Amino acid sequence: MRTFYDRYHLPEISLGFCRETMRGIAQTEPEKSWYIQWMLSRAFQLNLNDHPDFIFYSCGGNRQHLLNTSSIRIFTTGENIPPNWDEADYALTHERIYNNRHWRVPLWRHWYAHGQSTVMQDFETVKARVERFCNFIYSNDRALERIDFYDLLHARKHVHAGGKVRNNIGGRVEDKAAFIAGSKFTIAFENESHPGYSTEKIIQPLMAGSIPIYWGDSTITQDLNPNRFINVHDYPSFDAAIDRVLEIDQDDKLWEAYIREPLFRHDKIPDELSDEAILNFFHQIFSKKQPQIGRLKKLQQKSGMSLRESALKKNVNRVKNKIARSFGK
Template structure:
């Protein structure tokens, strides 16, 4: 096996560099070493430590954030992007339930017997107003059990989300925000629990998940129409069974793109390509200038701003610097 030196930074608290989706996946084809002086850096969106590395940078995010190729050489995200530097890897692929959903083979009648409750809602964030509003409207039909930190009405937050959901016919599976391609684990967890997801978020969700297996809010004009459909399914066991028996992920192209081999092929192309890192390019300070003048709002250390000013004033001259950058904001 070829030895590859990598490192990780700017991931969530508790991220384990030695035991995670990327290290485990890459170890199937390469001898992976975690190094403070890596050839390749995989970084996410929870910090700016990636700025301290001048190797090939590979950006990964499961959030509703666009890759910025002024900062990274390659990226993996949920975006539908036609760019050889980018690979679509929605965050739900990183969850163990993904394989379970692909290989579900349970008796539909037995599933129905376990569905003793109506609908669940498990979230910690109460600031996503779209789903809070829907929860309140649906609750006017039947009680919805809210088992997260947000809107909790069952006593305390549950620990095992999927296990809890298995008792319910429906799951409210709303994303924090809506954007084409932005699909998280919420719909996957609902499928893993054999409930019918009531989904809102990615308006193109039917490109990857079977529209016959869930209720897409995007297919209706308003929440009232969505709730009418839910009532119809709730009161018709045959219709419920039809939804539950449908294969959740029916798009073979999506399935193939998310296999280990195809994701590894993307990394293999990175490792085999001789590329001058963006971090070492002549304009490597330009992104920080954009942060200052174009309002991108990312926090960077003061000394990057200082170095940026010096670089551009020397490169363009003071008059051109003012015309080219400062006046663009007026």
């Protein structure tokens, strides 16, 4: 029986990348990120070159995509940043928009390979390896909501903080996955709250058998089973959510009920986040080869980028010469 991937006979696709393309995907090179290594390589023959038909870029780097006028630009990001439609022909972001130019692929989806990833639901295994109440592993001290939540929960029951922020275990945790798997709960707060913006912070504890205490994407239950995690957005206050956490902590039957729940509602990934849906979006882009940004606009953007680079170099040289003259005196 032919599969979804067989229908396209693995057509050859010419691709390129602007660094940095996707931050935080196991610290890999862009061409080894999830879209390429896992998703696209199973449906297309990928020809990576310096003069591609399609170029991936993101919110990092130095905007080198503007220097490329012949390639079709595909914007992708794991951050809570929308595409600039004056520059992007197509985009994949957290926004819940599904059309011929944009598809939503939240960052948590990069950590979950449908049919390959294992989600821990064996309560006896989970119970046997849990050795701490809750963990908090973060290094960004600007996300004040999750720090406030940690302080409130820690004041009521000890939370092991293994990151840079509020560290109380004598150093940074070396094996994050094992630390999460050994915790009954995980404080899984995003950097900020925005509908659709959800990252690895929720999927990692879910797969490890830890109950996420989640805050960030207020629409997260459209993606994941609400009976498998504590959604802080459902409670009138942080204190009310903490009351629920402590209630579960004191009742093994409640704890077990959470662990045994499937990852998705009805044990089925949402259609729009399936491999088929995401690959179909790419197939439409690759087969049509139709840019959405006009050639003239791209030439104007390249010209503007070149002028800015030239001005920057002049300023740098001016500063260098000034310093050299100062030392010369």
